[in-house]
Amino acid sequence: MRTIHGKTIIITGASSGFGEATALACAAAGANVSLVARRKAELERVARLARQAGGRALVCPADVSDDGQILAAVDRTRAEFGAIDVLFNNAGTNMSARSIADTTPEQWRWLMDVNLTSAFVFTRAVLDEMKTRGEGLIINLASQAGVRPSLLAGVSYSASKLGMDALTRVTNEEGNPHGVRACLFNPGLGNTPIIENRGTPFSHEQRANMIQSEDIAATVVFLCSLPPRVNIDLISMLPTQK
Ligand SMILES: NC(=O)c1ccc[n+]([C@@H]2O[C@H](COP(=O)([O-])OP(=O)(O)OC[C@H]3O[C@@H](n4cnc5c(N)ncnc54)[C@H](OP(=O)(O)O)[C@@H]3O)[C@@H](O)[C@H]2O)c1
Numbered sequence: 592m593r594t595i596h597g598k599t600i601i602i603t604g605a606s607s608g609f610g611e612a613t614a615l616a617c618a619a620a621g622a623n624v625s626l627v628a629r630r631k632a633e634l635e636r637v638a639r640l641a642r643q644a645g646g647r648a649l650v651c652p653a654d655v656s657d658d659g660q661i662l663a664a665v666d667r668t669r670a671e672f673g674a675i676d677v678l679f680n681n682a683g684t685n686m687s688a689r690s691i692a693d694t695t696p697e698q699w700r701w702l703m704d705v706n707l708t709s710a711f712v713f714t715r716a717v718l719d720e721m722k723t724r725g726e727g728l729i730i731n732l733a734s735q736a737g738v739r740p741s742l743l744a745g746v747s748y749s750a751s752k753l754g755m756d757a758l759t760r761v762t763n764e765e766g767n768p769h770g771v772r773a774c775l776f777n778p779g780l781g782n783t784p785i786i787e788n789r790g791t792p793f794s795h796e797q798r799a800n801m802i803q804s805e806d807i808a809a810t811v812v813f814l815c816s817l818p819p820r821v822n823i824d825l826i827s828m829l830p831t832q833k
Contacts, residue, residue, distance in 0.1 A: 597622070605634060616812050728774070733776065767822065
């Protein structure tokens with residue numbers, strides 16, 4: 592296993608849930624973490640914890656539905672830490688409209704921008720540099736909703752997560768000959784703030800049986816620690832208790 596000490600990792604959606612836990616786990620392993628999300632105060636809180644854990648941390652407030660803000664975050668990361676070793680495309684959201692009938696084209700486009708186009712724009716911003724260096728890892732956090740699209744998850748959310756599959760496959764096709772690897776990471780239900788938007792609240796016991804943020808974080812640290820000859824292109828993570 593390789594150490595991730597000194598590696599530079601961009602983590603989108605780092606202000607809570609999976610992204611926050613991953614930032615702290617990477618920082619504890621000595622990585623430089625670049626933290627991207629909209630809520631600056633939350634990013635600053637995570638950055639303080641990341642520095643206490645032993646890593647260097649940079650706060651990059653950005654709305655990932657805005658290409659310009661994405662490119663600015665990548666530029667700031669390079670200026671602070673140098674070349675980017677790992678990109679964790681994790682930012683994502685959902686909305687109350689789930690059916691085709693209830694979803695407006697504007698809502699569909701917005702969710703695609705946040706959940707899918709952002710990952711494409713981030714990938715495009717780092718891929719050339721990774722190919723030139725002959726190494727790089729891109730982890731696309733999608734969902735079981737992309738494997739089994741449903742009304743429960745919603746038409747826009749399911750389509751955006753299924754799109755991450757195509758983005759990951761093409762990233763591998765384009766990147767593998769140059770040493771760049773991409774992983775599609777599909778978790779099932781996780782105990783994070785995003786599930787508070789579901790209609791019925793979950794009990795304490797139900798939440799305890801879900802995937803926890805630290806499970807995602809440990810998996811990302813593991814992926815980052817593998818030698819460049821190994822490409823884990825797909826991870827399916829399910830709660831044991833359904
Ligand atoms: N929890 C689950 O059950 C589950 C299952 C499968 C997949 N996922 C996926 O896991 C990823 C992380 O979600 P989570 O479960 O950790 O929920 P979460 O705690 O709500 O985290 C979502 C993160 O995305 C960021 N984000 C949302 N919209 C953004 C925007 N426009 N620009 C920048 N950042 C934005 C949020 O930050 P700000 O609000 O500060 O911008 C937050 O940091 C998402 O892609 C989600 O779809 C979750």
